[in-house]
Amino acid sequence: MGLLGGKRRRRGIWVPARFLLPLLLLLPASKAGAPPSSASPASPRSPDMERQEEEIPPGNFPATRAARLLAHYITAQRGSPSRLFQVPTVLQARREHIPGVGNKYHLKVSLEEALQKSNAVNCTAEILYHHSDPHVAAEVHYTVEGELEINTEEADNKFYNKIKNLSEPLEAQKIPDNYGNMVAEMEPVRHLALVACAYVIWQISTEDTLYNLAQIESVKQVKRKDDYLEFSFVVLLHDMVSQEIIPWHMQVLWHPQHGVKVTQNSRQPKRAAQD
Numbered sequence: 001m002g003l004l005g006g007k008r009r010r011r012g013i014w015v016p017a018r019f020l021l022p023l024l025l026l027l028p029a030s031k032a033g034a035p036p037s038s039a040s041p042a043s044p045r046s047p048d049m050e051r052q053e054e055e056i057p058p059g060n061f062p063a064t065r066a067a068r069l070l071a072h073y074i075t076a077q078r079g080s081p082s083r084l085f086q087v088p089t090v091l092q093a094r095r096e097h098i099p100g101v102g103n104k105y106h107l108k109v110s111l112e113e114a115l116q117k118s119n120a121v122n123c124t125a126e127i128l129y130h131h132s133d134p135h136v137a138a139e140v141h142y143t144v145e146g147e148l149e150i151n152t153e154e155a156d157n158k159f160y161n162k163i164k165n166l167s168e169p170l171e172a173q174k175i176p177d178n179y180g181n182m183v184a185e186m187e188p189v190r191h192l193a194l195v196a197c198a199y200v201i202w203q204i205s206t207e208d209t210l211y212n213l214a215q216i217e218s219v220k221q222v223k224r225k226d227d228y229l230e231f232s233f234v235v236l237l238h239d240m241v242s243q244e245i246i247p248w249h250m251q252v253l254w255h256p257q258h259g260v261k262v263t264q265n266s267r268q269p270k271r272a273a274q275d
């Protein structure tokens with residue numbers, strides 16, 4: 001990876017600017033160019049005894065970060081290789097400090113499907129970051145006002161049949177490659193990885209992290225006797241706050257009618273190039 005001249009160097013790993021692009025899918029465009037500085041008022045740990053509640057500016061980082069987590073959560077539940085959700089706008093945000101528990105964000109956002117560009121609908125949500133040790137995933141509840149009009153059945157079935165009909169199991173490395181290039185055929189594979197990553201990111205996020213998928217390091221299809229497609233992914237997750245790049249393994253099942261399931265996932269040791 002060190003051969004890449006002219007790319008940005010971050011904590012010892014070369015991160016081509018293009019690596020940051022996948023996260024655009026889940027982030028309002030204006031935020032992507034400005035990763036948060038650690039000086040932003042991310043999570044004021046006020047004296048833990050008092051219950052406090054305050055309006056926070058909807059465009060500010062703590063609100064947009066909670067909205068990103070909401071988008072990951074909805075994508076993990078309802079995403080597919082042709083269906084990813086994003087929260088382009090936060091309309092209102094309130095943060096409630098619950099002593100001994102954590103911070104709960106009450107959001108009103110607009111929600112849309114990112115790939116087919118559905119209509120946007122309003123959505124109210126509560127995202128509770130537990131401040132507990134050991135870590136537990138944020139608790140997310142949301143209500144969509146109205147219908148998201150999206151139909152991805154045809155696109156999903158097309159991709160499904162294409163993979164099912166391959167004579168050799170799919171196997172690929174570095175999507176996109178270190179120069180940010182990717183053949184168009186790999187788009188649905190990357191979208192599937194984004195859905196699986198959305199689940200992992202929901203599981204591991206804290207109020208102090210902002211993860212996104214930087215690159216699929218490798219993907220290998222596992223032959224199955226049933227109707228599911230199974231893939232073993234190793235992905236690189238990028239935490240924009242700490243700039244850490246973490247390899248993560250995910251075993252993923254998908255069927256167009258039954259959705260995406262991450263059956264196993266684990267953090268992998270960093271290789272020399274990633275330290």
Ligand SMILES: *[C@@H]1O[C@H](CO)[C@@H](O)[C@H](O)[C@H]1NC(C)=O
Binds near residue numbers: 091120121122145
């Ligand atoms: C979403 O809510 C805002 C007010 O917060 C309202 O102005 C807008 O019309 C709503 N949009 C939809 C699609 O209902």
Ligand SMILES: *[C@@H]1O[C@H](CO)[C@@H](O)[C@H](O)[C@H]1NC(C)=O
Binds near residue numbers: 165
């Ligand atoms: C895959 O094979 C099935 C039958 O085996 C066929 O109906 C379908 O059209 C094929 N799909 C593609 C994309 O080649």
